Amino acid sequence: MDKKALLAKAVDYHGHIGVFLAVGLRMGLLLRETLGGDGFNTQTLIKTDLKPPRSCLIDGVQVATGCTLGKMNIRVEESSDLMGVFTVEEQKVEIEVKKSFLETMKEKMVGRDRHHLDDLTEEVMNMEAEDIFELRKI
Ligand SMILES: [Zn+2]
Numbered sequence: 001m002d003k004k005a006l007l008a009k010a011v012d013y014h015g016h017i018g019v020f021l022a023v024g025l026r027m028g029l030l031l032r033e034t035l036g037g038d039g040f041n042t043q044t045l046i047k048t049d050l051k052p053p054r055s056c057l058i059d060g061v062q063v064a065t066g067c068t069l070g071k072m073n074i075r076v077e078e079s080s081d082l083m084g085v086f087t088v089e090e091q092k093v094e095i096e097v098k099k100s101f102l103e104t105m106k107e108k109m110v111g112r113d114r115h116h117l118d119d120l121t122e123e124v125m126n127m128e129a130e131d132i133f134e135l136r137k138i
Pocket of ligand 1: 014018021052053056
């Protein structure tokens with residue numbers, strides 16, 4: 001599925017377009033590029049602030065990885081960090097959203113209506129993964 005179709009699927013699922021929904025999608029895609037796997041052999045732990053917009057990331061990760069609440073292979077833990085810890089069979093990786101990315105997005109979102117962030121969302125979908133995430137194999 002290309003990025004545009006994936007974003008459309010995520011927006012349909014989540015109910016609105018958003019920057020952190022896109023960050024969740026990119027996180028899930030980066031996991032798949034790095035470790036492969038599927039929605040059945042992956043365990044996901046998301047560490048996030050437990051309120052939108054940051055928590056919107058969770059739905060992006062669910063759509064991109066196939067890990068779902070119903071399958072009990074995604075868990076959420078309250079944290080001031082924003083990251084995913086993923087296990088695919090014996091391999092484990094941490095994907096953290098960079099503080100520099102969060103600062104930049106915060107500045108760009110000032111004064112913006114959070115329901116009309118299509119341009120920023122598209123920007124996130126097309127950024128280099130290295131500009132969004134710090135990836136660590138653990
Ligand atoms: Zn949202």
